[in-house]
Each structure stands twice: as C-alpha cells, then as structure tokens.
Amino acid sequence: MFKKPLADVKTSAPLRSSDRRKLRTRILQTYPVLQPEDGDALVPDGLQSQKFSTHLDDPGVVYLSPAGDPLWFTLGKGSEELIPTVYTLWKRPDLLPFLSTPAPVVPKLIGGADLMIPGVIQHSPSLVPEQLVSITQYHRDALGPPLAVGRMAVSSDTLRSADETDVKGKAVYVLHTWKDALWDMGPSKKADPPAPRPVQAASEGEEQLQPSGSADSEQDGKTGEAASPSAPDIASDVVPAAAGDGTAAPDENGPPSATLTPEDVSDCLRSALLQAIGMSLDGVPPSTFPISASTFWSSYVLPARPAQALTASGLIDASAVDVKHSTFKNVKSFLKASAKEGLLKLKETKGDVVVTAVYPKHPAVAAKRPHRTIGELEAKAKKAESREQQEKEAEEKRKGEIQVAELWLPLGTTVPLFVAAEKDTSDMYTIADIKTILNDYVTARRLINANDPQYINVGSDQPLAIAVSVKGEDTPDFMKRDEVLKRVRAHMQTWHEIRVEGRDVVRKKGEIKPISVVVKIRQGRKACTLVTGYEPFGLQADDLAEELRKMCASSTAVSPVHGKPNSLEVMVQGKQIKSVTDLLMARGVPKKWIQAEDQSNKKK
Structure with a gap:
C-alpha cells in the first residue's frame, strides 16, 4: 500500500485536546489488550494529524507523534478504523x-x-x-x-x-x-x-x-x-524460546518465564516416543531393526517432540527438551523404562542397548492424540526457505533471459469490434488480452448461447459477426468460443516484441519464428549442424560461430541462407544440437524459441 511515495500529503496540524481524547477512547475500545495508562503512551499529548493520498489515490489520515513518527493511520474515504503502524507495534507487540x-x-x-x-x-x-x-x-x-x-x-x-x-x-x-x-x-x-x-x-x-x-x-x-x-x-x-537446561530464558523487560520441571521433560519425551511409534515407526519393514539407541533417539524421538507443551507453569517450548533434565537423566534409562512399559523391545550389547522392535498396538500409543512436532515445524521452515531460494534463482535467471512477446494489432474487420468494446485500436494486445476483451464483450452483451454455454451467438451482434466473417463464406449464427477467438486473432495484424536487459525494446511487424537448429548430412557422409533465424534475438553470426568453434572443438563457417540474402547461416561440423541449444539458452534465448531437428538419419 505504501511501497511508493505518497501522492498528496497535506500539511500536518496539531490535534485538539477534545479530538485527542476521543481518539484515545476509540483506540482503547478497539484494542482491549490496552489499559487506560497505555493510552497516554500511544496517543500522546501534542499528537498531530495529516491527510494524504497513496500512489493508488486511496485517501487516508496519519496520526503523528510530537516528534513526527507515524503512530496510527486510516485508509479509505470516511474510514474510522485506526490501524497501528510498525512504530506503535514495536511499543506494544501484543x-x-x-x-x-x-x-x-x-x-x-x-x-x-x-x-x-x-x-x-x-x-x-x-x-x-x-x-x-x-x-x-x-x-x-x-x-x-x-x-x-x-x-x-x-x-x-x-x-x-x-x-x-x-x-x-x-x-x-x-x-x-x-x-x-x-x-x-x-x-x-x-x-x-x-x-x-x-x-x-x-x-x-x-x-x-x-x-x-x-x-x-x-x-x-x-x-x-x-x-x-x-x-x-x-x-x-511469543514464538518458542529455547534454553540449554530445559528452562525458558527470562524476558529482561517482563516477568520470569515458565519452566520445565524434570517431570515435564519426561512427559514431553514420552509423548514424543508415543508419536514416533504410532506414526513414524508403524508399518516399517522388519529389516529396519535393530536400531542403535543413538540413531533411534536422534532420528525418531527428538524430531517427534511437541512444538509446544502445556505445563502447570504455562505454555513451554519443547524444542530444548533434553533427557539430561528429565527424571531419567539419560537415554538408556528412558528406553529401559519404556521397554518395561511394553512400548518397545531392547537388547543389550557391550554395555549399550539397541531397539529390536516397537509396539504400535500398545494402548498408550493407540490413545495418543497426534501433536505438531519440532521436526514438522523445522521441515516447514526449511521448505519455505528452499521455495524462496528457488524463486529468487528463477527471478535472477529471468532477468538475463530474452523476453519474447507475440502481439496483435486490430486491423480491417476487427477494428469495429475493438471500438464497440471501447478499446484503443492503436494498441497491441497479447493473446491473453484478446481473450479477456472477447469474454468481457460477450458477457456484457449477453451473447452466450442459452442452450450451450460453449457457443456464442455471433449472428446477433454486428461488430462480432464482421470480426469473425470469412470472405466467400456465410457467417454462422453461433460459433464455439475457441473458434471465435481464433478467427478474431487471425484477422488482426501480427507483431512481435523482444526485450533484452540493457537494450532498447525491439517491436516489429510479423510473426517471430523459433531459431532453427538442424543436423544434416553434407558432402556424402559428414554431419553438420546448421543454425538459422537467430537475428531477431539480437545474436550475431560471427559471435555464435566463434563460440561454437571453441565449445565444440570443430570448424565453423558463416554463409548466406539460400533465397534469403539478408539472413546468415552458422554451420558447425558434427552433430552438435545439445551444444548449440546450451549456448543459445546461455545467451538468454528461452528454450521454447529453439526448434531442433536431426535430419541426418532420414532416408532420401
């Protein structure tokens, strides 16, 4: 909303005492978490009001502290909803x-x-x-x-x-x-x-x-x-806070945090074990066992700890739960106690224990209600960060990629349709734009066939009938929506636009075709790869030939295309489709605009 500078900012004016008191009352009523004494801090004496408009022309009012920091604002004509700013939320995060x-x-x-x-x-x-x-x-x-x-x-x-x-x-x-x-x-x-x-x-x-x-x-x-x-x-x-000894660290500006007793830690670990047995280990193949105590603990029990634990002291973060601070003191004692309860089976070897089986049918496991785990929370955070990283990489890749757009200009029989739709006939439109304009036009004029929504009553609207008409053919009374779109586009003038970062936008009449990369046999048995149609993408023949010579370690040549004196063909010895495609994509050409074909195996 405020990503761009405000469009129209009026001069600020001090708020009258009566208006300030009314504003303070409204804020206290709107936000019950606040106490009367909070009102003076968040609606101080000397408060100023200032009218503004956003870059989208949305009107609003901002209330400023005596120093000039924005504390509250409203958005929309006549709106009285008081929205706290980040400045205010830093004072009262709750x-x-x-x-x-x-x-x-x-x-x-x-x-x-x-x-x-x-x-x-x-x-x-x-x-x-x-x-x-x-x-x-x-x-x-x-x-x-x-x-x-x-x-x-x-x-x-x-x-x-x-x-x-x-x-x-x-x-x-x-x-x-x-x-x-x-x-x-x-x-x-x-x-x-x-x-x-x-x-x-x-x-x-x-x-x-x-x-x-x-x-x-x-x-x-x-x-x-x-x-x-x-x-x-x-x-x-609050988000869960961790302390190494199982105790939540105290807030320097607030009351002491709730703590985990040894019994609380034991309960959390038992809950994690029940969840691990009932969900992660239920149905695993017998070959999974035996599992060493350390692996069982780190791979199954610790990730299954609850994200939050409600104790007698309050809500506690369970991510810091450590067996050393439980009533068991160590993993071995905890597992032995669990085995005694019948939750799992242990075998002692050389002073250590291994888990040889678990029992998902145990009544305690069956009665356990699933909880949100530390492992799930960390996996979700990791997934979100990975997604953001992928989006960032894709965005960086798009920045260097050549942007190709196919455009159409209203021409001849399609001009009356765009005039009737109140669209500029001198503008160029993408296929998505044309589809939207057509759908809006059909809906506004109620041209959808009552018997079959897939069809449009083109015969009942003159501008549309003219736009889809074909010389020498009678225009049908109704036509499928896709066919209408196809005919309208066919009767418009084709253009294309190419954008390359750091260069001027190139917009030309005519349809743009993919770059052709073809393998052919020449001089009897020798295969060579021919590259044509790269000029519209801002690529130069000599540059491509030199890069392909180094990349493929093969000889290259540049020659005019037969019948097209203004176009040049780049030839590289050998079957080099992959190398040529990789080079073109590295130079920013989208893969959809590269058409490769191997004609070397075709019979003459």
Whole structure:
C-alpha cells in the first residue's frame, strides 16, 4: 500500500485536546489488550494529524507523534478504523495477533508483496478474514518484532490445513511495512528493529500459539487478541524460546518465564516416543531393526517432540527438551523404562542397548492424540526457505533471459469490434488480452448461447459477426468460443516484441519464428549442424560461430541462407544440437524459441 511515495500529503496540524481524547477512547475500545495508562503512551499529548493520498489515490489520515513518527493511520474515504503502524507495534507487540515467516520473505514484503500461505510458519489461533494482524520474522527460539501490518485473506483453519491440502494463495494482504513510504515519514526511520524476545508463560485464559498446519481444532472462538492485560499474550507475542537446561530464558523487560520441571521433560519425551511409534515407526519393514539407541533417539524421538507443551507453569517450548533434565537423566534409562512399559523391545550389547522392535498396538500409543512436532515445524521452515531460494534463482535467471512477446494489432474487420468494446485500436494486445476483451464483450452483451454455454451467438451482434466473417463464406449464427477467438486473432495484424536487459525494446511487424537448429548430412557422409533465424534475438553470426568453434572443438563457417540474402547461416561440423541449444539458452534465448531437428538419419 505504501511501497511508493505518497501522492498528496497535506500539511500536518496539531490535534485538539477534545479530538485527542476521543481518539484515545476509540483506540482503547478497539484494542482491549490496552489499559487506560497505555493510552497516554500511544496517543500522546501534542499528537498531530495529516491527510494524504497513496500512489493508488486511496485517501487516508496519519496520526503523528510530537516528534513526527507515524503512530496510527486510516485508509479509505470516511474510514474510522485506526490501524497501528510498525512504530506503535514495536511499543506494544501484543496489540495484534501475529503470523511469522522465514527471513527470505521479509524483503519481499518490504518491496510491496503480500504474504502467501506457503510462507506462514506459525500463527495465532482463531484468525478470520479481514482481521488486522502483524507479521514477524520466524525465529526458532524467540519472537521477532512486528515488521508489517496487514489484513487476513483467509482463516486460521485454512492455514492449519495448508500442509495436508497444499493450499496456495495469499494469507495476508499487507497494508504497511517497516521501511515503506509511511515508515519513512518519521525521523526515527533509521532505527533498527528491537531484538527478538524469548517466550513467556501464558496467563490463564490466554490463547496458545499455533504452528501453521496444526491439527489442533480445540479453539474457543477468541479473536487472537490478549484476554488478560497483565501479561503479553502467547498467541500474539511469543514464538518458542529455547534454553540449554530445559528452562525458558527470562524476558529482561517482563516477568520470569515458565519452566520445565524434570517431570515435564519426561512427559514431553514420552509423548514424543508415543508419536514416533504410532506414526513414524508403524508399518516399517522388519529389516529396519535393530536400531542403535543413538540413531533411534536422534532420528525418531527428538524430531517427534511437541512444538509446544502445556505445563502447570504455562505454555513451554519443547524444542530444548533434553533427557539430561528429565527424571531419567539419560537415554538408556528412558528406553529401559519404556521397554518395561511394553512400548518397545531392547537388547543389550557391550554395555549399550539397541531397539529390536516397537509396539504400535500398545494402548498408550493407540490413545495418543497426534501433536505438531519440532521436526514438522523445522521441515516447514526449511521448505519455505528452499521455495524462496528457488524463486529468487528463477527471478535472477529471468532477468538475463530474452523476453519474447507475440502481439496483435486490430486491423480491417476487427477494428469495429475493438471500438464497440471501447478499446484503443492503436494498441497491441497479447493473446491473453484478446481473450479477456472477447469474454468481457460477450458477457456484457449477453451473447452466450442459452442452450450451450460453449457457443456464442455471433449472428446477433454486428461488430462480432464482421470480426469473425470469412470472405466467400456465410457467417454462422453461433460459433464455439475457441473458434471465435481464433478467427478474431487471425484477422488482426501480427507483431512481435523482444526485450533484452540493457537494450532498447525491439517491436516489429510479423510473426517471430523459433531459431532453427538442424543436423544434416553434407558432402556424402559428414554431419553438420546448421543454425538459422537467430537475428531477431539480437545474436550475431560471427559471435555464435566463434563460440561454437571453441565449445565444440570443430570448424565453423558463416554463409548466406539460400533465397534469403539478408539472413546468415552458422554451420558447425558434427552433430552438435545439445551444444548449440546450451549456448543459445546461455545467451538468454528461452528454450521454447529453439526448434531442433536431426535430419541426418532420414532416408532420401
């Protein structure tokens, strides 16, 4: 929303005391997590208001601190919804429910992109579409500061089901981010984000954080905002924090964190073992066993630890759970106790133990309710980072690639159709543009056949009938949609456009054809590879010949194409289709614009 500078900024004016009090009351009513004393910090004396328009001409009002930092804003004509800025959220991170996303996604958000569903790692529960939320960078052991404010595009149910159903699309419509044009209005724009904060215990009645894709459906219908004003809400304020001794690190600015007792650690490990037996090890072939204790522990038990554990002290991050801080003290004792319970079978060899079998049918395993695991959470984060990296690499590749576009200009019998559709007849259109224009035209004029939606009543609309008519043939009363599109395009003038980074755009009349790479037999038995049609892509014959000579270690030659004195043919000795194709793609030619054929084996 604010990725570009504001279009129309009025002079700021001090807010009257009565208006400031009304604004303060509205904010306290809108955000119940705030206490009356918070109002003076977030709606201070000396508050100023300033009207603006975005680069999209959306009107709004921003409320500035006495120093000039934007604290609140509204968007839309007549809107009274007060939206906190990132400046305000750094003061009260628990003001809004949150979603966390991997570090590679943050620059894209700052660049103006919305947050996509695959990029969500954790989120507050009970989110609903259109709800205001903050976006933080994901940290395994802490919660980063809010870096963006947006509006939910989907519900938390959709986010929780994303892993199972591979849901795509937008999760949050981003309104404002750190470092955007609204942020840059303030004198504090060079300030660095606060450090990530460790986890804190949830107060009674507060909601619990949900990793994206969690199967937990026991929600109480809350909005995701804090129910208790006395302590930050775990749902909108905390990502799991880890400490080496199984104790959550205390927040320097808040009350001590909840701790894991040895009994809590033992419960977490037992829950992880039950999940591993019931889900990861159920149905594995007998050849999987025996498994050494260390492998069993690192590959199955530790990844199955719950992402969050609810203890008597509060909600705890289980990623730091260590058997040394349990009642068992070591892995061997834990496994022996589990074997005594009948969950698995052990064999002792040379002072160590190996797991020879597990029992998924054990009543404790059957009764275990699946939980979201540390392994799943880390895999999701890794997957999201990998996807972002692939997108980044693809974007870099596209930057150096030659962009080829096929265009069509309204001409002759198609001009009346574009005039009737209120489109510029001097513009050139892609096939997608023509299809959209045609569909909109047919819908607006109600030309879809009532008996069969695949057909269009072309005979009842004169501009369309003229556009699809063929000389010497009677125009039918109705025609299939694909045929209408085909005829309209055939009656337009063909053009093409080529864009190469660092060069002027080339737009020429006529259809562009792929580069031809053909292997032929010449002089009896000798095979050679001939390359033609590369000129429209900005490639030079001599350059190609020299590069192919070095690449293929073969002789090359350049000669005029028979019957086309303005075109040159590059010849390289041998069957070199792959080498030529690789070179052309390295020079930016998309693979779809390279047509290769081996004619050397064809009978004469």
